[in-house]
Amino acid sequence: DTAVSQTPKYLVTQMGNDKSIKCEQNLGHDTMYWYKQDSKKFLKIMFSYNNKELIINETVPNRFSPKSPDKAHLNLHINSLELGDSAVYFCASSGPGTSFYEQYFGPGTRLTVT
């Protein structure tokens, strides 16, 4: 199946811990994104990478660090987790073969910080 995939699907952890979320796409896209969707369902972009280069970096605490080892993968590492980090994190991708800026989302990772 061609898709955007994320692991893990659920992540429950305690405040202060460090965790990572992984994302992979096999759509041949050049650009990948991380979004955060809060409890009120507001979806906001955090980061975007194009061919492994960071192109969008919104106002996000520097405890969040994205890494793109290649254009098919974009990981998100979060240090010193806080209660307010609890949300659903979506990875998305876009690129050649799609109309401009059409983005396709992964299934999401529900992060709960206790």
Next chain:
Amino acid sequence: QKEVEQNSGPLSVPEGAIASLNCTYSDRGSQSFFWYRQYSGKSPELIMSIYSNGDKEDGRFTAQLNKASQYVSLLIRDSQPSDSATYLCAVNYDFGNEKLTFGTGTRLTIIP
């Protein structure tokens, strides 16, 4: 601040009727507009994109864009219970870097 506004709903529509969802945006220079459908507990799914003024039809869905009035709408004909979801409007404000700004979504319920 560049914004995308939607009525949060809930919007209730009888089965078989036309559901009309609206979205306004703040920047006249916006080029690309999208509608995503999100079922509860699932990820956003792209259902329509529109780039020029007028209507664009795809099956039961029609997207309408009016750049002069800065609104974009989505019509769903012959509404089905499976159309019950939250519909997110998204606008590309930053031409060249593919950044989307999303509205807060309209929750649609189709009543059998």
